[in-house]
Amino acid sequence: MCGIFGCILKDGNAAPIIHGALKRLEYRGYDSVGEATLYEGKLYIKKDQGKIDEVNKIHNLDDLPGNIGIGHTRWATHGAPLQINAHPHLDCSGQIAVVHNGIIENFSELKQELENIGHVFRSKTDTEVIAHLIEHAWKTNPSLSLAEAILEAIRRLEGSYAIAVISPKEPNKIVCARNESPLVIGVNENSIYCASDIPAFLPLTNKAVIINDGELVTLSLEGYEIKKISDSSLVMRKPKILDWTPEMALKQGYPHFMLKEIHEQPATLRNTLRLQEHYLDLMTTFLDRAHEVFLVACGTSYHACLAASYMFSKLAFLATYPVIASEFVEQHGKSVNIDSTILAVSQSGETADTLAAVNCARQRAATILGLTNVIGSTLTRISRVYIGQQSGPEIGVAATKTFTSQLSVLSQLALRLAKKRGKVSQDEMDFLAEKMEKLPDIVETILQTQEEKVKQIAKKYKDAKTFFFLGRGTSTATAYEGRLKLMEIAYVPAIAFPAGESKHGPISLVEQGFPVIFICPKDGTHKTLIGNIMEMKARGASIITIIEEGDSEIRELADDYVEIPNGVPEVLSPIPYVIPLQLLAYYIAIERGHNPDRPRNLAKSVTVK
Numbered sequence: 001m002c003g004i005f006g007c008i009l010k011d012g013n014a015a016p017i018i019h020g021a022l023k024r025l026e027y028r029g030y031d032s033v034g035e036a037t038l039y040e041g042k043l044y045i046k047k048d049q050g051k052i053d054e055v056n057k058i059h060n061l062d063d064l065p066g067n068i069g070i071g072h073t074r075w076a077t078h079g080a081p082l083q084i085n086a087h088p089h090l091d092c093s094g095q096i097a098v099v100h101n102g103i104i105e106n107f108s109e110l111k112q113e114l115e116n117i118g119h120v121f122r123s124k125t126d127t128e129v130i131a132h133l134i135e136h137a138w139k140t141n142p143s144l145s146l147a148e149a150i151l152e153a154i155r156r157l158e159g160s161y162a163i164a165v166i167s168p169k170e171p172n173k174i175v176c177a178r179n180e181s182p183l184v185i186g187v188n189e190n191s192i193y194c195a196s197d198i199p200a201f202l203p204l205t206n207k208a209v210i211i212n213d214g215e216l217v218t219l220s221l222e223g224y225e226i227k228k229i230s231d232s233s234l235v236m237r238k239p240k241i242l243d244w245t246p247e248m249a250l251k252q253g254y255p256h257f258m259l260k261e262i263h264e265q266p267a268t269l270r271n272t273l274r275l276q277e278h279y280l281d282l283m284t285t286f287l288d289r290a291h292e293v294f295l296v297a298c299g300t301s302y303h304a305c306l307a308a309s310y311m312f313s314k315l316a317f318l319a320t321y322p323v324i325a326s327e328f329v330e331q332h333g334k335s336v337n338i339d340s341t342i343l344a345v346s347q348s349g350e351t352a353d354t355l356a357a358v359n360c361a362r363q364r365a366a367t368i369l370g371l372t373n374v375i376g377s378t379l380t381r382i383s384r385v386y387i388g389q390q391s392g393p394e395i396g397v398a399a400t401k402t403f404t405s406q407l408s409v410l411s412q413l414a415l416r417l418a419k420k421r422g423k424v425s426q427d428e429m430d431f432l433a434e435k436m437e438k439l440p441d442i443v444e445t446i447l448q449t450q451e452e453k454v455k456q457i458a459k460k461y462k463d464a465k466t467f468f469f470l471g472r473g474t475s476t477a478t479a480y481e482g483r484l485k486l487m488e489i490a491y492v493p494a495i496a497f498p499a500g501e502s503k504h505g506p507i508s509l510v511e512q513g514f515p516v517i518f519i520c521p522k523d524g525t526h527k528t529l530i531g532n533i534m535e536m537k538a539r540g541a542s543i544i545t546i547i548e549e550g551d552s553e554i555r556e557l558a559d560d561y562v563e564i565p566n567g568v569p570e571v572l573s574p575i576p577y578v579i580p581l582q583l584l585a586y587y588i589a590i591e592r593g594h595n596p597d598r599p600r601n602l603a604k605s606v607t608v609k
């Protein structure tokens with residue numbers, strides 16, 4: 001996730017306006033920033049790595065001439081957060097400046113093709129291919145307008161993008177376009193804007209035009225013209241008047257960041273399916289060679305590791321050891337060695353306990369692999385290979401979208417490893433890959449159809465003193481995560497454990513009306529889990545189940561149930577099955593009058609041991 005912005009003003013300098021808008025978009029990314037303006041037929045650019053304020057201190061971003069320009073605040077996906085990779089990116093001639101939010105999936109092929117015909121690339125980003133493709137279209141046919149050259153270029157792109165482009169060849173225009181990344185236009189009498197999100201221009205205008213996927217827009221002081229990318233046909237759309245406060249705009253109309261981030265999961269999961277094959281393959285190779293693999297993390301990230309240990313074992317026949325990072329040194333500090341591999345999972349990449357475990361393993365010459373949401377974080381710097389999970393910044397303290405993205409990346413790794421080791425048939429492989437592709441839609445369906453039901457369950461159980469969260473197999477990890485969400489934001493003590501453990505102690509807590517939440521995908525554990533439900537029911541527990549759609553057997557045993565579309569393979573089940581648990585924690589927190597975005601005593605990134 002990055003933020004893009006562009007503006008054309010009748011009077012005055014664009015640069016300070018761009019700077020202000022980028023500050024309002026900083027929640028979308030903040031590892032580098034850049035601006036480009038046009039003045040008297042020349043392109044002016046300032047860009048660097050660092051937060052906007054840091055870059056501004058060094059470069060004085062407002063000091064760029066011209067009434068037209070574009071800007072970008074970056075959340076690195078391809079290429080480290082360095083000045084060279086900061087946007088805007090230029091073509092070879094330096095006449096086309098592009099800012100981009102999204103991921104171009106076929107950028108390696110396009111880059112190769114462009115390099116073969118003489119284009120010289122400066123950055124490691126996927127974005128730069130767009131500038132060169134436009135240049136190529138213009139070279140091939142110089143009579144094209146900027147918009148036409150851009151149309152030719154973007155028809156070659158696979159993946160997601162929202163772009164804004166300027167060029168001295170058409171000095172009074174900004175051309176922008178979108179596919180699967182957000183883009184909105186703001187209009188005023190004396191100015192026009194494009195942005196990734198409404199908060200960017202909300203203090204400047206309350207008239208907005210939402211741009212849809214597959215549309216290109218040309219902005220000028222005369223107004224805007226929308227065209228379909230597929231056939232260049234014109235689209236007529238009038239601006240809407242917004243009555244949002246800046247605070248509401250930042251949360252896109254949701255009351256809390258946590259709820260917004262829960263709802264972003266279909267999009268973030270689509271992003272994690274666009275990871276560069278190259279990094280996945282590289283990490284798979286390291287995992288394949290490893291003698292022993294530790295999956296090391298804290299909190300929610302640890303739950304992703306726990307789920308991953310089932311995925312690696314079931315799919316790739318690889319035994320891995322999920323370890324809570326703060327225990328790693330005590331538990332394995334003496335035995336970890338040159339033959340050990342540590343896959344550290346940390347959305348922030350800065351968690352002190354995780355880094356301490358990694359440092360201990362590094363000193364003993366172990367191989368360090370990293371999975372994180374923050375490229376440029378400490379974890380990325382000390383890992384032999386790392387993968388950026390591409391969830392975009394998460395503002396709510398409770399991890400939601402970063403968890404499901406971690407699960408998605410880890411399951412992709414497990415699948416690749418299974419393929420490499422010849423542990424799954426081609427048919428099985430195709431089946432799982434197809435199911436993985438469908439997960440974003442499944443999550444979308446759950447959000448659309450089950451949220452109201454979860455809200456009612458939250459109302460019913462809001463005063464419960466404690467909960468059990470139970471699952472078997474891979475769902476044990478889902479149960480742990482559901483419990484953590486409820487505890488951390490609703491302050492309800494809760495206990496999670498593999499359902500088989502009930503009769504070894506915890507069942508003695510159960511009395512009439514004690515709420516027990518069961519995670520029940522229809523997998524190999526289904527039958528045994530029914531037995532566990534029966535034993536809780538016999539002691540008067542209230543049974544809340546997350547079941548597969550149409551699972552009448554469990555539905556009839558349950559006091560309340562939430563349904564997940566059927567056909568999700570067991571190893572992928574934590575992704576959809578955790579969604580109702582995130583919503584449940586959120587709505588119980590609301591019912592109990594707590595702010596889910598700011599749970600007491602907690603911080604987003606825990607940088608102390």
Ligand code: AGP
Pocket residue numbers: 298299300301302345346347348349350351354397398399400488604605606
């Ligand atoms: C969960 O909602 C918390 N935010 C917390 O458990 C978190 O997952 C943990 O502190 C680890 O953070 P990391 O992924 O940034 O390392």
